[in-house]
Amino acid sequence: MIPEAISAAHYHRATSYRRNQLTPHTLDWVHQPKTAKDYAQLARVPLNRSEMLPATDYIELVKHGRIDNRRHSKPLDIGIISTLFRLTHDVTARSLNSDPPFFYRSVASAGALYPFELYLAVHHIDGLDAGVYHHNLFDYSLTRLRRGQIPEIPPVDRNVAATFCITGIFFRSAWKYRSRAYRYVLLDAGHLLENLRLALVAMDLAFSIHLDFDDLGIEALLGLDPQREGCLACVHLHDAHGPKKTTTAVGLLKPLTEDILRASTVSGKEVTYPDIIGVHRAGQKISTRFTEANPALNVLVNQPASWIDLGPQEFQGPADYVRLLRQRRSRRNFVPASGSRAGLVTFLGLMAGSMGAASKMPQASRSVLVTGLLLGAGLSAPPGFYLLDPDARQLGRVCGGRLTAPMAAACLDQMWLKHAALHVLFMTDLAALERTWGARGYRYAMIEAGRLGQQAYLAATAVGWGVCGIGAIYDREAAGLLDLSDDGALLYLVGAGPVKST
Structure with a gap:
């Protein structure tokens, strides 16, 4: 029997991870799902x-x-x-x-x-x-x-x-x-x-x-x-x-x-x-009345106090697309090394090229996320929490400080993540999604976060960085670290930066 429909905001909160409250779970390897459908x-x-x-x-x-x-x-x-x-x-x-x-x-x-x-x-x-x-x-x-x-x-x-x-x-x-x-x-x-x-x-x-x-x-x-x-x-x-x-x-x-x-x-x-x-x-259920809506997302308590211009696009290249697809991997062996300004600007330029006005996605998908960055040490901008404006090519500084280590702790204590040069944060306002599109809006936001996450994998590979996506998050702990609003949520995090040579 299919259960009654629930709101997506309720689902997201009900499935949030809480420190010291995770129920132990043993994987049933005997019944591991098949990786291919059988016809x-x-x-x-x-x-x-x-x-x-x-x-x-x-x-x-x-x-x-x-x-x-x-x-x-x-x-x-x-x-x-x-x-x-x-x-x-x-x-x-x-x-x-x-x-x-x-x-x-x-x-x-x-x-x-x-x-x-x-x-x-x-x-x-x-x-x-x-x-x-x-x-x-x-x-x-x-x-x-x-x-x-x-x-x-x-x-x-x-x-x-x-x-x-x-x-x-x-x-x-x-x-x-x-x-x-x-x-x-x-x-x-x-x-x-x-x-x-x-x-x-x-x-x-x-x-x-x-x-x-x-x-x-x-x-x-x-x-x-x-x-x-x-x-x-x-x-x-x-x-x-x-x-x-x-x-x-x-x-x-x-x-x-x-x-x-x-x-x-x-x-x-x-x-x-x-x-x-x-x-x-x-x-x-599709809310056709609001398919082309552009809701105001109330994600952050504090807005950026200043903005940094990324300057003209600087792309390292060329980069063979097929080779990147074959080389793409999740890599966790980040090292606390300096990332070049060219690498950072190239990475952010490639990300911005798939976001905002440059996006080829349906209109609804262009307005469901706020993209943030936690910059670590060794980059061309001071460490801190920033918002990315892909159209203006600017970083808005929300607050300073080295936040990659506490964010790694909020990601189920995966402390290797603290060595990443930066964390890309895909955030949304769960209440705004629900008001505008109902539960369908949650699909838009999560699919868009995954789509941009895949772009982050390719962009990082193109500049010679390692990269790894993280969906396992102590949700409210991460929200508290970023000072998100009551309805603000971090949906997905992608760590990127120099990795140890193998």
Whole structure:
């Protein structure tokens, strides 16, 4: 039985970590979730892994990336789709020190649990029949789940050749993080979404990103078990040269088989956490009246007393994008070394290139976060707590002092984090999200924090720094350290800076 919907603000507070109040939890290794969905009874369409990936400078990709009025000169075909999947979610290395082997991926994930899945709804792609497909990461293929003309979800006024759908399987993360897992499922969906966005820009393709859609309709389209897996983002691939647009009603969809629905079950012993189902259900309601809203977020008690101009953009480069994807790792071996001014300005410039007015995300996503920085010693600005204004390219100093060590303590005493040159802080106002968009706003904020977190991973790698995302936080302790408002919340922290050479 699905529980009653709860508010997202209530969910966030109910799943907050409190010092000395964490309930002990032993991982059930015998029933560890599977890392891949199993559609053993269905045929697979192989993708081409031999084709060379495009040579793209990551610095230029972020600086000049545009999605408006883009038109790929070639017909959209299965070869282009193959390349997009490789750039979005790929295996980058394998470790044989575990049984089974551990596969490193191009996408960051909390606890390396990878709760996300990728689907492709095809309307007209050369070499692929119309229908719905699931992406198989490990054998690089597509499993056809549905054949024939399908509805366009969400409907738009442009021609749609195909739609990428990002879902999250709740228990993959809940196996370790229990009720708090929905936070990580959303963050990880944001990580994957940013890789997909960058891949589409690198391929010079026209696309649109959608966080609002008919949840129940898309669950039926993809064949998801709604108590175990939910769709979190859709990305339309547009093609002005495709056939005339046709529409199939969602209500005419034939239900998929029970075998397909059972693929959302990833463990022989799953636990259902009512808080996760409740907050996801609450977020299914879309407040269309306020989709384009720009709410005032009351996150900080104290506002910046002064602002520092970052100056002209200074980008170190070039940086091969494909190489960065393969080199991206979570690295914790930070060293208390001086970071160059060029490195700091390049990192912040790359982050700002995906935020604010430069963002290619839906309007709602551009106004759900406040981004802060804790600067440690050895950087070109004095240590302290700052806000980042991406449009004005300024840092607003909230307070001085070396706060990276107490923040490391607030991150479940992960004291290696105190040596990071800086902490990037993604914060929001939970009450403002609820007032403006209901629980759907929480999805916007967490997905956006994850998306920018993935950008931080790539930007840090580009300047030769280590980087690691942190979602495990004593929530109110961190809020007290930053002097956040009663409804202010730190959603995600990313530590970055020089690391020990290996």
